[in-house]
Amino acid sequence: xxxxxxxxxxxxxxxxxxxxxxxxxxxxxxxxxxxxxxxxxxxxxxxxxxxxxxxxxxxxxxxxxxxxxxxxxxxxxxxxxxxxxxxxxxxxxxxxxxxxxxxxxxxxxxxxxxxxxxxxxxxxxxxxxxxxxxxxxxxxxxxxxxxxxxxxxxxxxxxxxxxxxxxxxxxxxxxxxxxxxxxxxxxxxxxxxxxxxxx
Amino acid sequence: xxxxxxxxxxxxxxxxxxxxxxxxxxxxxxxxxxxxxxxxxxxxxxxxxxxxxxxxxxxxxxxxxxxxxxxxxxxxxxxxxxxxxxxxxxxxxxxxxxxxxxxxxxxxxxxxxxxxxxxxxxxxxxxxxxxxxxxxxxxxxxxxxxxxxxxxxxxxxxxxxxxxxxxxxxxxxxxxxxxxxxxxxxxxxxxxxxxxxxx
DNA sequence: AGCGTTGTTTACATCGGGATATACAAAGCT
DNA sequence: AGCTTTGTATATCCCGATGTAAACAACGCT
Numbered sequence: 187x188x189x190x191x192x193x194x195x196x197x198x199x200x201x202x203x204x205x206x207x208x209x210x211x212x213x214x215x216x217x218x219x220x221x222x223x224x225x226x227x228x229x230x231x232x233x234x235x236x237x238x239x240x241x242x243x244x245x246x247x248x249x250x251x252x253x254x255x256x257x258x259x260x261x262x263x264x265x266x267x268x269x270x271x272x273x274x275x276x277x278x279x280x281x282x283x284x285x286x287x288x289x290x291x292x293x294x295x296x297x298x299x300x301x302x303x304x305x306x307x308x309x310x311x312x313x314x315x316x317x318x319x320x321x322x323x324x325x326x327x328x329x330x331x332x333x334x335x336x337x338x339x340x341x342x343x344x345x346x347x348x349x350x351x352x353x354x355x356x357x358x359x360x361x362x363x364x365x366x367x368x369x370x371x372x373x374x375x376x377x378x379x380x381x382x383x384x385x
Numbered sequence: 386x387x388x389x390x391x392x393x394x395x396x397x398x399x400x401x402x403x404x405x406x407x408x409x410x411x412x413x414x415x416x417x418x419x420x421x422x423x424x425x426x427x428x429x430x431x432x433x434x435x436x437x438x439x440x441x442x443x444x445x446x447x448x449x450x451x452x453x454x455x456x457x458x459x460x461x462x463x464x465x466x467x468x469x470x471x472x473x474x475x476x477x478x479x480x481x482x483x484x485x486x487x488x489x490x491x492x493x494x495x496x497x498x499x500x501x502x503x504x505x506x507x508x509x510x511x512x513x514x515x516x517x518x519x520x521x522x523x524x525x526x527x528x529x530x531x532x533x534x535x536x537x538x539x540x541x542x543x544x545x546x547x548x549x550x551x552x553x554x555x556x557x558x559x560x561x562x563x564x565x566x567x568x569x570x571x572x573x574x575x576x577x578x579x580x581x582x583x584x
Numbered sequence: 585a586g587c588g589t590t591g592t593t594t595a596c597a598t599c600g601g602g603a604t605a606t607a608c609a610a611a612g613c614t
Numbered sequence: 615a616g617c618t619t620t621g622t623a624t625a626t627c628c629c630g631a632t633g634t635a636a637a638c639a640a641c642g643c644t
Contacts, residue, residue, distance in 0.1 A: 306502065349551065359543055361536050375577060375581035375582070
């Protein structure tokens with residue numbers, strides 16, 4: 187199946203077979219791996235799945251990555267990097283949500299992978315912890331003006347980043363309709379949660 | 386570690402070692418398995434983890450369950466059952482949230498397992514699909530009066546059950562403070578999301 | 585007291601997937 | 615043309631986890 191693209195049979199009249207340079211192939215593998223891992227997470231995804239998704243053999247993967255874990259880290263690192271360079275770490279202002287939407291639209295599989303899988307994989311949580319901890323702390327800092335410290339502040343500080351992310355994912359699931367409208371609605375939804383959080 | 390409770394050495398002065406009857410042990414295994422699986426999901430949790438959590442040997446597990454998958458299904462089935470018999474399937478009224486809180490407090494690990502792991506495991510999604518689909522449809526039915534059908538209705542119908550669940554889990558994380566207050570806040574948070582969903 | 589149940593320990597069979605090595609074929613630059 | 619790069623195919627090692635088997639020990643009901 188993977189072999190029929192660049193077959194070793196040398197059948198004439200085949201497609202040009204444009205091969206990739208190393209860096210290019212690496213990126214393509216990372217794309218494919220992101221898609222593959224986004225379906226079922228690290229443990230439940232085999233290297234064969236990744237190879238098939240990339241349209242190459244499993245052996246090639248090892249010419250670019252030391253191991254499965256190494257590859258997964260590379261996938262996660264790239265997804266984190268992309269996210270952070272689109273959305274600042276400490277943003278809680280009015281353009282945070284539009285930025286989040288842009289990031290999710292630019293790399294939907296990476297977005298889902300980070301928040302729906304990596305965040306629940308103890309072995310790799312360190313990679314997403316920086317993001318989640320930062321957003322939780324930012325939320326807490328802003329909420330501290332409105333809510334007395336205690337369990338309900340904890341609750342709100344934990345819930346609001348989660349709701350933001352889930353709202354964005356629901357937006358992806360709904361087919362990414364008009365981003366401006368989405369940003370408006372999500373912002374107001376979060377306002378609603380904040381208002382509810384003040385007793 | 387497991388052996389020192391009911392040691393085969395027969396050392397005198399040991400604890401009474403109260404053995405369990407079959408059904409009782411099965412429930413205890415299910416409890417332990419729920420805790421173990423709730424940490425990292427199906428694939429990343431070994432039978433040794435489950436056995437250690439239950440304080441028994443791995444061999445005993447096979448006297449109660451055919452296989453790992455069989456055991457996991459039993460765990461998920463029980464968690465689903467408990468959830469459904471505490472929270473009706475089609476509830477969207479004012480006592481739905483209190484019921485959800487009661488269910489989560491009664492079986493926090495099962496609750497987390499269902500919504501944070503099982504829901505993302507393709508092989509077992511069928512078991513949670515009935516719940517998620519039902520709650521999404523219920524939400525959609527109620528929202529249809531307020532929102533014209535289209536992507537934004539889809540968005541809201543998907544988001545609201547998610548927010549409800551995540552709000553409950555955040556409440557668990559915050560140490561389950563006053564359930565009545567929690568119910569009130571969560572209800573108002575959801576109202577906020579609904580209000581935001583009507584353009 | 586005796587027998588079935590519950591449990592332990594040890595050893596082993598099995599299997600899938602990760603990881604490695606080698607040989608070979610075609611692409612494509614120089 | 616020739617060498618390097620990129621890719622395929624195949625074979626194999628290795629390890630951890632699932633799953634099985636057998637012998638033995640103690641609880642607890644009758």
